[in-house]
Amino acid sequence: MGHVEGVVEPHSLVKLLEDLLRGENDEAPRSSISLGGSWLGAMVAGGMGYFSAKIVGVYPENPGRGLPLVRGVLLLFRGSDGEKLLDIPAEEPTGWRTAAASALALSKLGFRGGGVLGVIGAGVQARYHLRVLLQIFRFDEILVASRRMETGERLAREFGGRRVGRRDLLRRSDVVVAATNSREPVVEGDFLRSGAYVVSVGAPRPVRELDDSVKRRASCILVDSAIACEESDDACGVEAVTLRDYVRGAASCRWGDVYVYKSVGTPLFDLAIAIHIYERLSGRGKVSTSSSE
Incomplete structure (x- = not known):
């Protein structure tokens, strides 16, 4: 810093x-x-x-x-x-621009603020997303889930939230940000509430943050790059539309009952x-x- x-x-x-x-x-x-x-x-x-x-x-x-x-x-x-x-x-x-792009994607997906923000992970990207999203949107509650108890509790305290279990976070959150380097999905579609917004900003393959149920429920996902599927399994096996085309009105998604934005980075x-x-x-x-x- x-x-x-x-x-x-x-x-x-x-x-x-x-x-x-x-x-x-x-x-x-x-x-x-x-x-x-x-x-x-x-x-x-x-x-x-x-x-x-x-x-x-x-x-x-x-x-x-x-x-x-x-x-x-x-x-x-x-x-x-x-x-x-x-x-x-x-x-x-990189932290600032990734979080700002997530804020833009959420806005274009129709999120206007309110409800519960849940962040999975307690590293650099988790912190920048909290810093940016809390300035762009209003939230009623902040939840943090992290494998490392002390790190998660420290981040939650810093932003006026609290640390909870990952599945509890998924059940309760209106917006879920996954910012991890996990090789096993941390966002399980079976636990997401209907209408939830999911932002996945984990590193490229072999990191995997979304399970197949998330993608089935979404039906379509918004991606920051046309090569997202080449770099992340989170963007494969589902219709994908780039944020650029979506912002320009050149493409649209046939959304299911959750909304997903996947970021792998774009120049x-x-x-x-x-x-x-x-x-x-x-x-x-x-x-x-x-x-x-």
């Missing part, structure tokens, strides 16, 4: 994300490789007068070693001359957070051009 702390404003970031998805901005096909249980990807996008590039890895064994699950670097260049404008660690921006989201951070920093006259600053 610290490189962009206090810089990001969730409401304007969500608006920028929507503007980028609506516009004729471009992103290159993501290049990625796996090594053992780890994953490394390179993501490049352009729009609004900028180019962005993010090289990021997901390392499932890191949390047990006291290291971040996600590590990488985020770069922003001026489109006209290639001047490097931003060079910062990718962990915080336009990285472009959005890079532009957002740069423009807010430059407005204060504090542009950072090196991750060592």
Whole structure:
């Protein structure tokens, strides 16, 4: 924490994300490789007068070693001359942009706030989702489920919620956010209440957060990337529509009795957070051009 702390404003970031998805901005096909249980990807996008590039890895064994699950670097260049404008660690921006995209997806799916927010997981993505969603929406109650009791209780206290069992959370929550590195489904469709919204932001394969019952009940899912099924079993075996097409009105879903959004990451989201951070920093006259600053 610290490189962009206090810089990001969730409401304007969500608006920028929507503007980028609506516009004729471009992103290159993501290049990625796996090594053992780890994953490394390179993501490049352009729009609004900028180019962005993010090289990021997901390392499932890191949390047990006291290291971040996600590590990488985020770069922003001026489109006209290639001047490097931003060079910062990718962990915080990835957290912010993923949670902001989830907020946008929930809004487009028709969620207007209220009820119970349940978060499964107590790591970086869980914390950023709580930070963003609690600013974008109003909730009546916050529930946290985590395999590690102390971590889950600490996160719940931090946001005025309480730690509960995972299935109890599923039964009671109007919005369920799964932010884990579990290889076994943590969201079981048989326990979801009718009309529930599910946001799954776990890492790509071999992470698996949704069981087949969730997908059957949803009938269709919203995904952040057209290659979601290639990278996650959570997005396979069911009709999928990209958030970009959904925002533009170019595609629709035949929803069942639950709503699902699956995120695996897309370069336009990285472009959005890079532009957002740069423009807010430059407005204060504090542009950072090196991750060592």
